[in-house]
Amino acid sequence: MLHAFLILSLLSPVPSAAADSLDACALFTREEVAKAAGENARKPRPSNVNRALHSSCITTSSTSQLSVHVYIERKETKEMLQMALKALKGVAKDQTSQALKPVSGLGDEAYWGQISPTNGQFHVIVGTTMLGINTYGKGPGAGTMEKTRPIADLVVKRFKERYGK
Numbered sequence: 682m683l684h685a686f687l688i689l690s691l692l693s694p695v696p697s698a699a700a701d702s703l704d705a706c707a708l709f710t711r712e713e714v715a716k717a718a719g720e721n722a723r724k725p726r727p728s729n730v731n732r733a734l735h736s737s738c739i740t741t742s743s744t745s746q747l748s749v750h751v752y753i754e755r756k757e758t759k760e761m762l763q764m765a766l767k768a769l770k771g772v773a774k775d776q777t778s779q780a781l782k783p784v785s786g787l788g789d790e791a792y793w794g795q796i797s798p799t800n801g802q803f804h805v806i807v808g809t810t811m812l813g814i815n816t817y818g819k820g821p822g823a824g825t826m827e828k829t830r831p832i833a834d835l836v837v838k839r840f841k842e843r844y845g846k
Contacts, residue, residue: 748816
């Protein structure tokens, strides 16, 4: 197991400088989730594997009426990003029997996927980065495009401001 870890660490790209670190929690606030949910929200919780390439953050309203999960995944090239997007489209079709729907006005290109009646996600491409903005819960409209779009607009805007993409 240790040998596999060492080999993978040698093959992995060298992380970028701290200034380049991704921070999904910086792209939305607890207050914005509380407003969308109509109730208080918990503090966002980060989950970072390699902050140069990936960051994830989630928060949930106090009674789980709405949860927001944002992830950032940076690829080395546009070709790698397009391969990842193609795979994602295949998984969405296989898992939900619905193709991702193109959406205009978000990033370089964007897609909406309705996972279930109360769970949906935007996949937004900005440069060589994919942003995922997912909402779900038991409240009215949770996981719908209408409920998720205002949060996605904020996340994409802040991503562009913060990372200059």
